Amino acid sequence: MATTSITSALGAGSGVDIKELVASLVDAQFANKTKQLTAKSDALTKQISGVSTLKSGISGFAGALAALAKGGTLATAPTSSNSGILKVSGLSGAKLAGLSASVEVRQLAAPQVATSPAIADPIASVGLGSFTLTFGKATVTDGAMTGFTAGAAAPITIPITAGNSGLSGIARSINAANAGVTATVLTDANGSRLSIKSATGEAKAFTLTANEDPAAPGLSSLNIGPGATGTTIGSVAKDAIVAVDGVALQRPSNSISDLIPGVKLDLVSAAIGTTVTLGTSAPTAALSQAVNDFVETFNQLGAAIKEQTDPVTGLLKSDSATATLARSMRQLTLTPLLTDAPNGVPATLAEIGVQTNRDGTLSVNAARLTEALTKWPDTVEAMFADGSGASGKGLSAALTSISNTAIDTKVGLGASTARYTKAQADLADDQSDLADAEDVMTKRLTQQYGAMDARVAAYKSTLTFLQQQVDAWNSSK
Structure with missing residues (x-):
């Protein structure tokens, strides 16, 4: 088809469509190589x-x-005969075949929760200075701490500054100390109260003792400990007491992983005298x-x-x-x-x-x-x-x-990905080189056929002039 197009174009003299002619020649020259590179790129x-x-x-x-x-889900799982008292789960990698135990939950672990008297305005300053927080074991009777034995951990000082001297600010200061207790402000129709809660376990009982600024006293009204009259102990710090196969054991948490090998116990409620049977369920x-x-x-x-x-x-x-x-x-x-x-x-x-x-x-x-x-x-x-x-x-x-x-x-x-990706990059270079070669050939042929077209046009012009002269001579005779 390219040959026919070229032949017909050459027969037109100076009317040759050089652009189409050159494109046909270049396509004919590079078609196979272009097809090969395209097929390789697609592959x-x-x-x-x-x-x-x-x-x-x-x-x-x-x-x-x-x-x-x-x-x-594919491992043998422990079972509890009463999940309302005790929930169980298997620890990662545990082998529970043959698990059999009886558990009695005699007491749940509890935190200490202490609450201050109601104050009308939670933002109004209570006083300035600092608090000393001390952990240990406490004796509580009717909401009042009657005895306290400090633990081995060093006491923690919590500063109370002018910008944080109201109940809300004091709660922020306590929480910012990350000392092992959480403070919140509880509000109802009677006013606002500062509530401080520890982690569970009898060793997590705590005292809070004010070190007042003489120029701005008042923090001692929030003291927690023996002799403190303003605050009330609403929850006593306790260990969990669990009897495993009749042996009573204490733990500071209601989530226990070190009593029965491979089994995590989650205590839900205390039920003295009720035995929960543990077994297994095959998956x-x-x-x-x-x-x-x-x-x-x-x-x-x-x-x-x-x-x-x-x-x-x-x-x-x-x-x-x-x-x-x-x-x-x-x-x-x-x-x-x-x-x-x-x-x-x-x-x-x-x-x-x-x-x-x-x-x-x-x-x-x-x-x-x-x-x-x-x-x-x-x-x-x-x-x-x-x-x-x-x-x-x-x-x-x-x-x-x-x-x-x-x-x-x-x-x-x-x-393999790296190898094929590199091959694709190399192929892109080959395609770029081929495009450059096509461009060079296109320019060269365009110049050659342009020059040819100019010469053909000149020959036709000369031929036309001579024909006119001949016609004129014939006419004069």
Whole structure:
């Protein structure tokens, strides 16, 4: 088609369309090279996209499984026979098989709460100076502190300045000290009161003693401690008292993690004489669901890998990192997840019913999985336990290892991304060079054919003149 266009144009003499002629010649010269570079650029873009898809797929898969393992839903959980008295939860990494205990909550831990008399104006100055806050153990009778033994911690001084000498300002100063108590101002029809609250535990009782500025007295009306007449102790600092299997123990908090190995106790209410029985609940349904979810996600990622590595159409069929990922995923069901499993006890996914089909996909043998969950519940649970610690065991640890290798920037898909990105940058340079060459050729041909057009026009002008002379001579005869 380009040849026909050039031929017809050359037959037009000085009427040649030089722009179209040059464009046709340049296109004919560079068409194949341009097509090759464009095709290569498109392939690199798709390769980068494919690598990104696989990186996202494997890292997302590993991350989701790790989060599930850490979440605790796949681990044997402690149970309480009366959650209205005592709630229980398992600590991370705890092995609770065989847990059995009885707990009696005899007393809840409580903070000390002291409240001042009502004052009409919470902003009006009470006095200037400072307070000394001291922690220890107290004896309280009918809202009055009758005895106090200071603890080992050093007393804390809280300055009260002119800008913070009202109840509201004093509360701000106490809170700003971060001394272990919280101050609030409570207001009703009778006025405003300063309320100060400690953490729970009998050793968190406290006294507050004013060091008054003689020129502006009044802070002593807020004193807390033996002999203080203005404030009232509304809540006495107490330890929790819990009897575990009949043995009474004290703790300063209602959230206790060091009485029963692997179990956190949250005390809800005291019930002297009522025993709460602790046991365990196996996560059979959750583990079964986890196995099926794993297989489904594995197959989704496997489909993406298969598409990218197809021997005919796969853009990553020659990518070594993708091949390594595909091989690691194929071997996963046969990888021992429990290195210390006794003979006859399943240690791989294949041995609990995760089977590999002829096309490389996975499926679940429901009967075999049920058998494994019935005979070896602790083993299956261990396979899905959080393996991020020193042991490095379990499915999550195995998949995380595959993911880390796959996305590695030196030998994994990260390196592939860098390689394809560099190739794309080099290709962009080639395309730029080609564009420059096209521009040079366009200018050269335009000049050549422009000169030719000028000469043809001159020849035609001379021919026209001669024809006129001949016509004139013929006419004169």
